Amino acid sequence: MKIVILLLSLWPAVAQAHKPSDSYLTLDLEGASVRGQWDVALRDLDRALQIDDGDGVVHGRELLAADLSRALAQVHVPGCALSISGAPKLIEHSDGAYARIGFAGACKDAPQTLQYDFFFALDPQHRAVVHNGEHTFVLTARERSHDLHTRGSLVADGIWHILSGLDHVLFLLALLLPSVLRRDALRPLLADVLRVVTAFTVAHSLTLALAALGLVRMSAAWIEPAIAASVALAALDNVVPIFGGGRASLAFALGLLHGFGFSSALSDLGLSGAALLRGLVSFNVGVELGQLGLIALFLPVAYLARNTRWLMRSGSLAIAAVALVWFAQRVTGG
Amino acid sequence: MRERVARNALFVTVAGVLALAAEPAAQGATTVEPDAVLTEVPARDSREGRELAALERDPNAKLELARAYLEASRRDGDPRYLGLAEGALQGLEDRDARVLRATILQSRHEFTAALAELETVLQEGEDAQARLTQATIFTVLAEYDRARASCRALPPSVYANACLASIDALNGADVRDRLQPRGSERAWLLSLIGEQSYWLGEQGRAERELSASLELASDRYTRALLDDLRLDRGEPADGDDLHRALSELARGAPGEAVARVEAQFAESRDGVHQREESRFWLARGERARALRLAQRNWAVQREPWDARVLLEAATTKEEAAPALAWLERTHFASPHLRSLAAKLGAP
Numbered sequence: 001m002k003i004v005i006l007l008l009s010l011w012p013a014v015a016q017a018h019k020p021s022d023s024y025l026t027l028d029l030e031g032a033s034v035r036g037q038w039d040v041a042l043r044d045l046d047r048a049l050q051i052d053d054g055d056g057v058v059h060g061r062e063l064l065a066a067d068l069s070r071a072l073a074q075v076h077v078p079g080c081a082l083s084i085s086g087a088p089k090l091i092e093h094s095d096g097a098y099a100r101i102g103f104a105g106a107c108k109d110a111p112q113t114l115q116y117d118f119f120f121a122l123d124p125q126h127r128a129v130v131h132n133g134e135h136t137f138v139l140t141a142r143e144r145s146h147d148l149h150t151r152g153s154l155v156a157d158g159i160w161h162i163l164s165g166l167d168h169v170l171f172l173l174a175l176l177l178p179s180v181l182r183r184d185a186l187r188p189l190l191a192d193v194l195r196v197v198t199a200f201t202v203a204h205s206l207t208l209a210l211a212a213l214g215l216v217r218m219s220a221a222w223i224e225p226a227i228a229a230s231v232a233l234a235a236l237d238n239v240v241p242i243f244g245g246g247r248a249s250l251a252f253a254l255g256l257l258h259g260f261g262f263s264s265a266l267s268d269l270g271l272s273g274a275a276l277l278r279g280l281v282s283f284n285v286g287v288e289l290g291q292l293g294l295i296a297l298f299l300p301v302a303y304l305a306r307n308t309r310w311l312m313r314s315g316s317l318a319i320a321a322v323a324l325v326w327f328a329q330r331v332t333g334g
Numbered sequence: 335m336r337e338r339v340a341r342n343a344l345f346v347t348v349a350g351v352l353a354l355a356a357e358p359a360a361q362g363a364t365t366v367e368p369d370a371v372l373t374e375v376p377a378r379d380s381r382e383g384r385e386l387a388a389l390e391r392d393p394n395a396k397l398e399l400a401r402a403y404l405e406a407s408r409r410d411g412d413p414r415y416l417g418l419a420e421g422a423l424q425g426l427e428d429r430d431a432r433v434l435r436a437t438i439l440q441s442r443h444e445f446t447a448a449l450a451e452l453e454t455v456l457q458e459g460e461d462a463q464a465r466l467t468q469a470t471i472f473t474v475l476a477e478y479d480r481a482r483a484s485c486r487a488l489p490p491s492v493y494a495n496a497c498l499a500s501i502d503a504l505n506g507a508d509v510r511d512r513l514q515p516r517g518s519e520r521a522w523l524l525s526l527i528g529e530q531s532y533w534l535g536e537q538g539r540a541e542r543e544l545s546a547s548l549e550l551a552s553d554r555y556t557r558a559l560l561d562d563l564r565l566d567r568g569e570p571a572d573g574d575d576l577h578r579a580l581s582e583l584a585r586g587a588p589g590e591a592v593a594r595v596e597a598q599f600a601e602s603r604d605g606v607h608q609r610e611e612s613r614f615w616l617a618r619g620e621r622a623r624a625l626r627l628a629q630r631n632w633a634v635q636r637e638p639w640d641a642r643v644l645l646e647a648a649t650t651k652e653e654a655a656p657a658l659a660w661l662e663r664t665h666f667a668s669p670h671l672r673s674l675a676a677k678l679g680a681p
Contacts, residue, residue: 019413042373059372097373221620222355
């Protein structure tokens with residue numbers, strides 16, 4: 001035995017891309033009721049409840065026959081009586097098969113806290129990754145409860161994302177410069193701005209939704225340089241017209257790329273189900289609000305300066321230069 | 335007319351980029367079919383399949399279960415067993431339990447905590463296992479003087495010899511003749527020798543030694559080294575998910591393994607496999623991300639592969655400074671690492 005252990009510590013272990021035990025708990029609170037789903041690794045469920053008959057192979061019927069309420073009994077929302085709803089489903093996470101256990105419960109009052117005690121006695125490294133509406137937190141053996149009040153919102157995240165994502169800002173400015181600088185009358189000017197902004201919004205909302213809902217997955221290695229290129233193209237088009245008049249279709253085509261760019265910020269939160277839909281809407285509202293604020297700042301300034309002839313050329317060239325630097329950085333990964 | 339063409343060309347390009355960037359979408363939950371095999375778990379009569387609850391009052395049985403879990407974590411490369419081992423040791427405070435706990439902490443890269451636990455054991459008296467683990471941790475931290483002192487505290491044995499030899503190998507010596515692959519530890523010694531041949535760039539010899547070690551005892555670490563060697567030579571490697579993914583990327587055909595590894599990294603906790611993540615993202619073309627991971631990884635562990643990922647991800651001397659300093663200080667013998675350093679303009 002001694003020798004085996006000697007080698008255990010001496011042969012460095014290869015860090016596999018596997019992970020310690022996690023469960024994923026999604027809560028949906030509404031008034032005095034709770035609904036949710038809980039993804040538990042079948043391996044953990046077997047250790048906790050012995051769902052397997054002992055032969056080392058877990059069959060569907062063994063999971064369906066298991067008394068999962070014994071596991072759910074370790075998840076408490078004080079004041080609420082939780083019970084299993086429906087048969088468990090099967091879901092793959094990165095480290096194997098999980099049971100998805102649906103549950104619901106009525107509460108005396110609005111739920112205040114979540115307490116979690118599952119599996120810690122067997123594995124002190126176990127964690128529960130909890131998605132409470134738009135908020136995510138982690139429960140561990142040391143921190144077994146968390147309050148369920150919600151603060152802040154994804155609207156703010158969306159606003160922040162567009163304002164801090166300089167590439168989206170510059171793209172919008174590059175598209176809008178000609179609208180403002182080439183028209184004198186206010187009415188056609190505003191109509192033009194509206195068309196461009198609407199096209200951009202529809203396009204990026206579409207791709208943001210596709211990506212956030214997991215219908216499409218995009219590789220950042222392609223999307224990020226493509227976004228930089230789109231900024232450069234939009235800006236250069238102001239100096240040397242490449243694509244001709246109507247900029248709405250340009251805004252639409254390139255806007256598709258930007259939506260995928262937004263989605264990475266949202267997918268980092270790991271939402272799912274109804275919470276994802278609501279999160280998607282609030283995040284997008286945030287993006288649009290940020291965008292409108294930006295336009296509200298930009299339009300008056302640009303309108304007042306519309307007779308400054310050098311503005312269009314130098315402004316566009318500056319934007320194009322910045323975008324080309326980004327493009328180079330993103331292609332080389334530097 | 336020309337503008338029309340340009341416009342259409344742009345639309346086609348955007349569509350093309352989107353098509354190229356598309357990756358398989360994640361799947362949702364499915365209904366459980368009674369006859370379907372959902373997963374495999376340890377059989378109840380296997381060493382790691384026993385129930386902890388059944389061992390309630392038997393500390394020796396708990397120690398034995400913790401050892402079985404640790405071996406399973408090594409065999410399957412599955413950190414889930416480390417948590418279970420920790421669970422089996424809960425409430426046990428004897429020397430064996432504390433040494434095992436230190437091994438768990440070491441596997442989790444919590445080196446400071448592991449060293450502290452070993453120190454409490456060694457203060458009560460010498461313990462070969464505790465000394466060896468201590469030497470290994472000091473070596474990973476590149477604290478070679480302290481590592482040597484730990485090796486020297488061991489009674490003369492194949493372990494004491496290999497302990498010192500591995501440290502000398504990191505400091506520029508060719509120790510392969512000092513490691514005679516004989517006796518019950520033959521597989522391990524062959525793996526150590528093969529590792530040095532690998533870094534010396536003697537690929538044919540390294541392949542023979544590593545393969546010979548694997549024939550005696552299957553081991554993920556040795557297998558990973560052999561896969562590294564194959565990837566270096568532009569050959570496919572398929573020992574584990576990471577090497578399969580790196581193979582796919584080297585072929586320019588990211589597929590299932592790449593998607594799996596990316597999902598695993600996305601769900602994983604921070605810290606333990608930054609070295610592997612760095613390699614993955616560099617192969618994926620995200621150099622800045624790879625560099626950040628390699629730099630953070632170097633703050634945790636400082637072995638040849640840690641130096642290599644940092645040197646490979648860096649584009650300037652400054653970015654790879656700690657690895658370059660390590661190379662200069664240790665005189666570690668590796669033509670490949672030297673040429674990476676030279677490319678960065680290091681003397």
